[in-house]
Amino acid sequence: xxxxxxxxxxxGWDEGFADSFTAHAAGGxxxxxxxxxxxxxxxxxxxxxxxxxxxxxxxxxxxxxxGDPLNIMCTGDWAAVDTDxxxxxxxxxxxxxxxxxxxxxxxxxxxxAANVDHAVIAVSLAVELDLGRVERFLALAWESGAEPxxxxxxxxxxxxxxxxxxxxADTATVAPGAQVLAVSAETGEGVDVLAASxxxxxxxLLGQSGAGKSxxxxxxxxxxxxxxxxxxxxxxxxxxxxxxxNMLKLPSGGVLIDTPGLRGVGLWDAESGxxxxxxxxxxxxxxxxxxxxxxxxxPGCAVLAAVGSGELGQRRLDSYRKLQxxxxxxxxRTDARLRAEIRRxxxxxxxxxxxxxxxxxxx
Numbered sequence: 001x002x003x004x005x006x007x008x009x010x011x012g013w014d015e016g017f018a019d020s021f022t023a024h025a026a027g028g029x030x031x032x033x034x035x036x037x038x039x040x041x042x043x044x045x046x047x048x049x050x051x052x053x054x055x056x057x058x059x060x061x062x063x064x065x066x067g068d069p070l071n072i073m074c075t076g077d078w079a080a081v082d083t084d085x086x087x088x089x090x091x092x093x094x095x096x097x098x099x100x101x102x103x104x105x106x107x108x109x110x111x112x113a114a115n116v117d118h119a120v121i122a123v124s125l126a127v128e129l130d131l132g133r134v135e136r137f138l139a140l141a142w143e144s145g146a147e148p149x150x151x152x153x154x155x156x157x158x159x160x161x162x163x164x165x166x167x168x169a170d171t172a173t174v175a176p177g178a179q180v181l182a183v184s185a186e187t188g189e190g191v192d193v194l195a196a197s198x199x200x201x202x203x204x205l206l207g208q209s210g211a212g213k214s215x216x217x218x219x220x221x222x223x224x225x226x227x228x229x230x231x232x233x234x235x236x237x238x239x240x241x242x243x244x245x246n247m248l249k250l251p252s253g254g255v256l257i258d259t260p261g262l263r264g265v266g267l268w269d270a271e272s273g274x275x276x277x278x279x280x281x282x283x284x285x286x287x288x289x290x291x292x293x294x295x296x297x298x299p300g301c302a303v304l305a306a307v308g309s310g311e312l313g314q315r316r317l318d319s320y321r322k323l324q325x326x327x328x329x330x331x332x333r334t335d336a337r338l339r340a341e342i343r344r345x346x347x348x349x350x351x352x353x354x355x356x357x358x359x360x361x362x363x
Contacts, residue, residue, distance in 0.1 A: 007047040007054045008033060011247075011255055012115065012202050017078050020092045024080035029089050032057065032081040034073060035247035040065075042073060042088065044081055045247075060087045069108050070099065075245040075257050076114035076202060096145030098204055101266030101330055109268040113245060113257045117201030119146040120194075122211040125154045125182070129167055131174045132319050135277055136265050137206060138175055139323060143273030146204070148178045151194060153212040156184040174316065176279050185212060185219040195220055199252040209261025217258045222251050267327045274327060278320045284312065295321075 006013050011033045021031050032044035041058055048055050059081055064073050071091075073079070078092040096116050099109045119141035123134060134150060141148035150171055158164045164182055172180045179197065183190035198220070205213045218224050248256045267274075275282050281303060285293065289300025295317070298304075306312035 007051065008045065010249065010253070011045055011054070013078075016095075017092060021078075021080065024090060027080075027089075028082075029080040030083055031092075032059075032079050032088075033247070034075055034077045034079055034088075036244055037061075037073060037075055038244070044079060044088065046081055046083060057081065057083055057086055060085075062087070064088050064091055069102070069110055070097075072111070074111045074114050075247055076116060076204070078115060098140060098144040098146065098206070099268045100140055100262070100264075101268040112206070112259055113204040115202055116144065116146040116204045116257070117254075118198055118203040119144060119148045120198070120203055120205045121148060121150045122153050122205060122207035122213045122216060123150060123171070124208070124211045125152050125158050125164075125167065126210070129170065131170065131315070132322075133208075133265070134171060135174050135319050136267070136323065138178060138277045139267060139270045139273040139327075140265065141178075141206075141273070142276040143268075143270040148175070149194075149197065150175050150178055150180045151190075151216070152180070152182040153207075153216055154184060154186070155182040155189055156186045158182075174277075174319075177276065183216065185215040188219070191216075191219050195250065195252045198250065198256065199254050201254045202257070203254065204257040204259060206259055206262065209263065211261065213258055213261070217248060217256060220250055220252075220256060221248050267323060267330055269331060270323075270327050271331075274320070274323055278316070281312065281317065281320050 006018075008031060013031065013033070017031070024031075030046050032046035034042050034044050035056070036043040040061060042061050044057050044059050045054050046057055047053075059079075061073060064079070066072055073088065073091055074097075077094065079088045080090045080092070081087070082089050094114045097114045098112045098116060098119060100112060102108045102110045119137075121134065121137040121141060123129065129152075138148050138150070152167060152171060155164060158167065168180055168182050181190050181194055181197075183194055185191065194216075205217060207213050245257055245259045248258060250256055284302045284306050285295065287302035288295070288298070290298055293301050293303070295301055295303040303312065303317065307314055307317055
């Protein structure tokens with residue numbers, strides 16, 4: 001059976017995943033993709049016994065449950081499954097992962113979706129456009145390894161095409177390298193273009209509550225697969241219509257992961273993502289007189305010169321500084337936690353085993 005004719009091909013199975021599954025196949029496991037996660041269990045799509053299609057198995061996840069939030073299973077993961085015992089045996093290596101910082105003070109990362117090709121950032125036009133939040137989402141999306149796209153939803157609420165065009169253009173200025181598209185699930189405007197862009201891959205739909213993600217998911221799927229609640233009139237915020245991350249098949253090919261609304265989107269190890277999101281500032285910084293220029297008051301600063309000439313907006317620079325500080329703070333907290341864990345592990349090792357342990361850790 002070629003990988004293109006594999007029953008799981010519509011869910012993203014290919015030769016690369018098949019290669020990483022080889023060792024598990026020898027043990028009698030079957031491949032599957034996690035399409036929904038519940039506490040202690042998950043729904044996994046696996047090949048049907050007759051090999052002509054797929055079916056969903058609710059599997060136990062005890063063997064892959066870990067205390068590390070970055071390695072815990074999530075929607076989009078590929079897995080080795082024992083269908084006889086309905087158990088996930090192992091997770092295959094991820095190609096990409098969308099990770100945010102949790103709201104806890106422990107500075108932990110949370111994986112929202114795995115093995116994603118497109119990160120669709122839904123931004124509602126029912127409320128004032130928040131470019132800073134768009135930049136935050138974009139930094140995480142670029143860092144994930146997925147290709148980001150910004151979708152301005154509820155475009156029917158902006159009837160003036162000139163105003164709508166300005167909103168799209170303003171968003172495009174903070175999203176270098178990413179497609180920006182205005183859509184309306186109500187009228188169908190832009191939905192066909194979005195569907196064509198997502199065809200054949202795995203996409204994750206991200207955004208705040210009230211951004212219209214579930215309505216957009218229904219429009220892309222072509223039927224009411226996700227429940228929809230109205231946003232609050234006073235602030236446009238939603239009511240968490242979607243409570244779990246669900247994978248949906250798209251009629252145009254590929255799959256879509258719909259996610260609950262995100263009230264907080266903290267950065268997590270997003271240095272390269274920030275560089276791509278603010279690529280024009282990074283390019284200007286390379287022309288500064290001093291290589292360690294802080295872009296605050298240094299002589300010969302190309303970034304400040306660009307602000308003075310109007311080439312670069314002050315809001316854009318302020319956002320860049322803010323997100324850089326946040327990312328550095330998260331990195332310092334994470335490094336401190338890692339060092340503490342290493343010290344605890346070290347104390348648990350016997351004197352005889354410390355030399356080998358040091359070599360393993362690269363200490």
